[in-house]
Amino acid sequence: MAEMINTINKALTAYFADHLSVAESEIGFQKPKKDWVDGTATASIPKMSIYLFDIRENLELRSNEWQPENHDTSIKRKKPDARIDLFYMITFYSTQESTEAKNIEKEHKWISETLSVIYNNAYIPKEYFSDDVSGEILSSIPKIPAIPIRPKFLGEDGGMQIWSALDQYLMPVIYLKVTIPISLAKYLEDAQVLTKILKFGIPDQKNYYTLNVQPPVDSLVCSDSHNCILSKIEISPTLNYLDEDVEANTNQIILINRENIHTDDYIVLSDGGHSELCRVTNVDNHDNRSTFTLQSVLKYTHTKGREIQSAKVETPEELTDIHLLEDVRSGSSQFKLIGEDIGKLKSGDLLSLKNYSGTAEYFFITAKFKEKIEIKETLESQ
DSSP: OTTHHHHHHHHHHHHHHHHSSOOGGGEEOSOOOTHHHHTOOOSOOOSEEEEEEEEEEOGGGOOOOOEEEEOSSEEEEEOOOEEEEEEEEEEEOOOSOSOHHHHHHHHHHHHHHHHHHHHHOSEEOGGGSOHHHHHHHHHHSSOEEEEEOOOGGGOTTTTHHHHHHTTOOOOOOEEEEEEEEEOOOOEEEEEOOOSOBOOOOOGGGSEEEEEEEEEEEOSOSOSSTTSOEEEEEEEOSSOEEEOTTOOSSBSEEEEESOOSOOTTOEEEEEOSSOEEEEEEEEEEEETTEEEEEEOTTSOBOOOTTSOOEEEEEEEEEEOTTOEESSOOOTTEEEEEEESGGGGGOOTTOEEEEEOTTSOEEEEEEEEEEEEEOOOSOBOOOO
16 A cells, blocks of 8 residues: 555544544644744644654564465465554644743643553554545554554664754653554466366365464474364453563563552463463552562563563463364464364454463464365366
C-alpha cells in the first residue's frame, strides 16, 4: 500500500483527537522547531507534535514463508509482507499566551492524558481506519500495535542526540512505536499440471492452519507431533509493562499500571525473545507501581533494557483435538497443526506447549493462516 505511513498518521490524528483535549487541527507531524518554545514563531504552532524520526524493519516478525494463491491456470506464491516499526516522538507546545508556569502545567496535563490513552490500548482501534483501507491493512496484520518505548538505538543519552540534531530545546517526550505491514508485490508463478492426479490421505486432514508465534519456540520441548500437549491460556485483557530499573536474575519485579494481579496468581513475562511463567507470592503496592515477589524457583531472567510485557494467566483449556503436522524445531517462529479445536484460537492468544515430562513453553499467536491439503481424486484434461 503506497500511502501506508500517511494512513497511519491520519488514524493517529483521529484517535488522539477523540481521546485528548486537542482537536485534529491542533495535531501536526512536522519537524519540531526552536521558535515554538521561545515564542518567536510566525507560523501556527501545533499543540500536539507527532514527529516521525526513525523507520526500521521489525526483524522479530520477519517471515520467509511465501503465501500461496491459486488461480485458474497457475499457482502463485506471494512474498510475505515486511513488518516495519515507525518511531514517533510526541511533544506538546502551549500557545505562549499565559505565564511559563501555566504553559508547563498545560503541557504536563496533555502528556499525562496521552500516556493514559496509550497504556490503556496497545493497538490503534480498527474504526480509525477508513473502510477502503482497513480491509487491506488488517488482512495481513490483525492489529496495528502502538506502544510507548525508549528505542535501544538512542543509547544511554536517550533522545538528547535527536534534540541536538534538530537544533531544538530539550523537551519532555513520549516515544511511540507503531508496527505496520508493507506489502511486497513479488510473486513466484508456476503452471498448473494438467494430468490425472490421485491423492490419498485421512479425510479429516483437508484443512490445516499455520500459526506465527512470538517469542519463537526456542527449545525442543516436543520431539514429534504425537508427544506434546497444546493448551490455550486465558489472560488478563490489559498488558502491564515492566519497570526498566529491575535487575536480571532476581525474584522481584516492578510493574507499571498493574491491573488485577494478586498473590498466588500466575503471570507470563514476554520480551519478544523468550517467555517464562511465574507465580506471585507477595504484592507490595505503591501508587501505580507494584512490587511482585515471584516463586523462588522461577527467577526473573530477562535481559535488562528489553521491552517486557506481563499478563495475568487465567485457567488453561487443553486443546485435545489438535495435532501438529510436523516437528516443532528449535528457533522456529511458526508451526502447522490440524484439528477441530483450532477454531478456538485467534491472534493475540497465549498458548502453552508441553511434553509429558512437564516441560513447557509459552508464546503468543501473532498471526493465523488457513491452508488446505487436497485429499481427493481430480481429473483435468490436457
